[in-house]
Amino acid sequence: xxxxxxxxxxxxxxxxxxxxxxxxxxxxxxxxxxxxxxxxxxxxxxxxxxxxxxxxxxxxxxxxxxxxxxxxxxxxxxxxxxxxxxxxxxxxxxxxxxxxxxxxxxxxxxxxxxxxxxxxxxxxxxxxxxxxxxxxxxxxxxxxxxxxxxxxxxxxxxxxxxxxxxxxxxxxxxxxxxxxxxxxxxxxxxxxxxxxxxxxxxxxxxxxxxxxxxxxxxxxxxxxxxxxxxxxxxxxxxxxxxxxxxxxxxxxxxxxxxxxxxxxxxxxxxxxxxxxxxxxxxxxxx
Numbered sequence: 001x002x003x004x005x006x007x008x009x010x011x012x013x014x015x016x017x018x019x020x021x022x023x024x025x026x027x028x029x030x031x032x033x034x035x036x037x038x039x040x041x042x043x044x045x046x047x048x049x050x051x052x053x054x055x056x057x058x059x060x061x062x063x064x065x066x067x068x069x070x071x072x073x074x075x076x077x078x079x080x081x082x083x084x085x086x087x088x089x090x091x092x093x094x095x096x097x098x099x100x101x102x103x104x105x106x107x108x109x110x111x112x113x114x115x116x117x118x119x120x121x122x123x124x125x126x127x128x129x130x131x132x133x134x135x136x137x138x139x140x141x142x143x144x145x146x147x148x149x150x151x152x153x154x155x156x157x158x159x160x161x162x163x164x165x166x167x168x169x170x171x172x173x174x175x176x177x178x179x180x181x182x183x184x185x186x187x188x189x190x191x192x193x194x195x196x197x198x199x200x201x202x203x204x205x206x207x208x209x210x211x212x213x214x215x216x217x218x219x220x221x222x223x224x225x226x227x228x229x230x231x232x233x234x235x236x237x238x239x240x241x242x243x244x245x246x247x248x249x250x251x252x253x254x255x256x257x258x259x260x261x262x263x264x265x266x267x268x269x270x271x272x273x274x275x276x277x278x279x280x281x282x283x284x285x286x
Contacts, residue, residue, distance in 0.1 A: 004145035011133025
């Protein structure tokens with residue numbers, strides 16, 4: 001079953017000044033890229049957070065915001081002078097060397113400049129629990145959207161199969177129609193003089209060989225069957241689906257160039273249009 005890369009989740013854990021909230025937003029991307037903002041984490045806790053995200057989300061751009069409970073007692077707060085002065089020195093150096101003035105508020109939040117005197121760092125288990133709650137919501141949204149994409153692609157694949165059947169029907173009469181056209185044109189050029197039937201048969205045979213699309217149709221049907229099978233797998237298949245779409249596009253282009261008839265070309269154009277719509281959907285699945 002398909003899983004979308006787009007999702008949103010919000011999770012909370014802990015009580016009082018130990019309460020934490022995690023907000024996750026995910027978007028489609030070729031690889032997994034995680035960006036964590038908000039409350040500063042110890043390296044070992046951040047590593048645990050990233051490990052959970054990697055195991056759960058697999059692929060996509062992931063924006064994670066971790067927030068503490070803002071209802072802290074004033075007497076428990078202390079100013080993080082060391083961080084403030086370090087950032088201020090960097091900003092002064094940038095202004096002096098490059099002539100550009102940066103606002104500290106664009107780099108830091110208020111929580112970055114204050115410490116809780118009783119607890120400088122939230123417990124790892126609280127953050128991880130909030131993270132898991134948010135990830136559960138993200139997965140639910142991803143699965144629901146994945147099901148919608150799955151159903152839409154199945155409907156379009158059914159249309160593509162029907163179009164291939166139509167092209168196959170046209171292909172059965174294509175050589176006969178082209179033979180009649182050739183005979184008519186030769187007859188007009190020779191002004192009704194008797195033509196060499198053997199030479200005409202050779203030309204028709206060469207034309208039939210050049211316009212034969214049976215192999216392309218077999219491969220297209222095979223790709224469509226593989227596409228259907230991949231849609232039902234309980235594992236990420238987005239990259240394999242993208243590859244099959246490339247192959248389908250290549251084969252249908254060959255069909256269009258070989259056929260040369262208006263009816264088949266019209267079907268090929270619509271086929272490629274459906275492929276492009278499927279491609280847009282596949283770009284958003286794992």
